[in-house]
Amino acid sequence: MQGAKLSRSPRGIPQQSSSGPWDNIVKFLDSLMSKLRGNHVPSFFIRKLVTQVFSFINITLFNSLLLRRECCTFSNGEYVKSGLAELEKWIVNAKEEYAGTSWHELNYIRQAVGFLVIHQKRKKSLEEIRKDLCPALTVRQIYRISTMYWDDKYGTQSVSNEVVSEMREIVSKDNQVLPSNSFLLDDDLSIPFSAEDIDMAIPAIDLDEIHLPEFVSEYSCAQFLSSHQK
Numbered sequence: 001m002q003g004a005k006l007s008r009s010p011r012g013i014p015q016q017s018s019s020g021p022w023d024n025i026v027k028f029l030d031s032l033m034s035k036l037r038g039n040h041v042p043s044f045f046i047r048k049l050v051t052q053v054f055s056f057i058n059i060t061l062f063n064s065l066l067l068r069r070e071c072c073t074f075s076n077g078e079y080v081k082s083g084l085a086e087l088e089k090w091i092v093n094a095k096e097e098y099a100g101t102s103w104h105e106l107n108y109i110r111q112a113v114g115f116l117v118i119h120q121k122r123k124k125s126l127e128e129i130r131k132d133l134c135p136a137l138t139v140r141q142i143y144r145i146s147t148m149y150w151d152d153k154y155g156t157q158s159v160s161n162e163v164v165s166e167m168r169e170i171v172s173k174d175n176q177v178l179p180s181n182s183f184l185l186d187d188d189l190s191i192p193f194s195a196e197d198i199d200m201a202i203p204a205i206d207l208d209e210i211h212l213p214e215f216v217s218e219y220s221c222a223q224f225l226s227s228h229q230k
Helices: 020-038 043-067 074-099 107-116 126-133 139-148 161-174 195-201 214-218 220-229
Strands: 006-008 014-016
Touching (some): 020 074, 043 139, 107 126, 139 161
């Protein structure tokens, strides 16, 4: 959502119209995949790395949405939705062997954007929002988006006052045990695989089946390698 070029609509409201940032993300993913596969990196590692990249994209976009009111608009929801469609195409083309669960990693931003772009928010109950529209989101996160939302395109309204009151009561109780910014997603910097995963991903190598290049015999310091095969 950051770095997009802005243009003005006939009503004078800034609109995001450039697909440049999404094109740059896709180009980066293409370049990353090309380098990894070109260097014969096992598909297991590629899957884990690509999944981590999409997790970062999800966290960055989702947290921006909850922190910046200018991102909680109908038109920005459409803009991000179009970008997510481009990422979905990339994931489909990369196939599960290399993309893994990348589409699932975007769950939070996908559901938040789905909420932004529906027209009948005011008719939705809290139960419908939690079960059908945003099952991955907490009430605090839904409340944050609902109260920050504004429609710069069609003039649609956010959820009803009854739903806001219902959420406010839940959030008020949560505030007694949770920090004020607990609606944000945490960036998990841990390595997404274990030593056991690595051991299973790399096939066993039989040294007796490896044939040393002929030039190795020319170096006395490498004679022990030749003797090992005899």
